[in-house]
């Protein structure tokens with residue numbers, strides 16, 4: 001009987017495995033992919049979609065079509081729970097599915113529920129929300145200057161702020177007045193010379209950075225900080241970091257301090273060798289990793305090799321996270337900030353490099 005490989009989540013770390021479904025099936029492995037949507041959005045280009053540089057088709061993979069064209073099965077549904085002892089998954093629809101080997105790439109969410117009391121916000125995950133936020137800005141900017149608030153002080157907040165500003169100026173829009181509620185410190189984790197350029201570009205766009213206090217409440221457009229200050233905005237984005245998908249804690253599997261599925265150097269659950277995972281949803285026990293797409297991308301070939309090896313009883317390959325990764329921030333309007341191994345610069349060339357790399361990634365996996 002054919003072995004059953006189930007890929008849960010059609011995310012960045014499963015791209016190579018999904019591109020090889022035809023080969024896997026020809027080796028007698030039945031492949032099923034489970035995802036909530038027929039398309040997966042490439043996060044690196046999400047802020048560029050908000051700022052009007054890309055349209056949704058430029059930055060999304062038609063994952064259902066990619067799977068089905070190779071003879072795999074795509075189930076439009078979401079994972080709810082894993083019964084690892086029975087090798088069984090329960091989906092949001094209530095349906096169940098069994099596996100011989102399963103790999104999880106179900107990403108992360110923005111934990112903004114604690115501060116959101118009422119009203120609408122666009123959290124930066126899933127990336128599709130940025131398209132909805134863009135539409136709202138475009139609609140409002142036809143009439144008036146739009147007050148946009150971005151809650152969060154890291155790279156996603158910087159990119160969303162810069163691209164909201166760019167969006168408000170499109171199509172004769174009246175523009176956006178953007179504010180970043182950055183918590184204690186804006187861009188606290190980047191080197192000083194990167195920080196300096198982030199502040200410069202934001203200042204050039206008239207983007208205000210509010211520091212020194214965290215947001216404690218968002219209530220129908222009113223943002224309140226712990227120190228008592230409050231502001232109102234027409235459109236609000238939340239970019240307060242990410243937490244791994246809660247499906248693993250819900251299922252009683254071993255998780256790291258952030259709730260990510262614990263995996264060993266083979267990207268494999270130590271307790272359940274038929275379970276693997278990649279991307280934001282894992283906790284890589286050897287060396288906790290930043291929640292950046294770079295690692296999900298680097299995990300691709302290892303996941304494919306190890307899923308196949310596990311099904312065939314062959315030795316597994318270790319994952320090497322690699323050294324420093326390239327940082328390029330898209331600040332909107334074709335400008336970026338580049339940083340790698342002590343080299344830092346800002347401007348059009350920085351964005352051009354990011355655009356080139358991101359488009360190459362899309363071309364590689366888009367059918």
Ligand SMILES: Cc1cc2nc3c(=O)[nH]c(=O)nc-3n(C[C@H](O)[C@H](O)[C@H](O)COP(=O)(O)OP(=O)(O)OC[C@H]3O[C@@H](n4cnc5c(N)ncnc54)[C@H](O)[C@@H]3O)c2cc1C
Nearest residue numbers: 009011012043044078079106107156279280291292293294
């Ligand atoms: C605005 C923004 C910009 C960013 N820019 C960059 C960048 O330039 N470079 C970089 O390296 N990183 C960037 N990141 C970080 C990057 O988004 C993440 O590290 C990356 O998305 C992780 O990929 P992933 O495949 O693990 O998760 P995701 O991209 O979140 O993909 C997870 C997939 O799983 C699916 N899924 C979710 N829940 C379920 C479920 N219950 N059942 C089944 N499927 C499910 C989702 O639909 C999705 O397709 C950015 C993040 C944000 C928010």
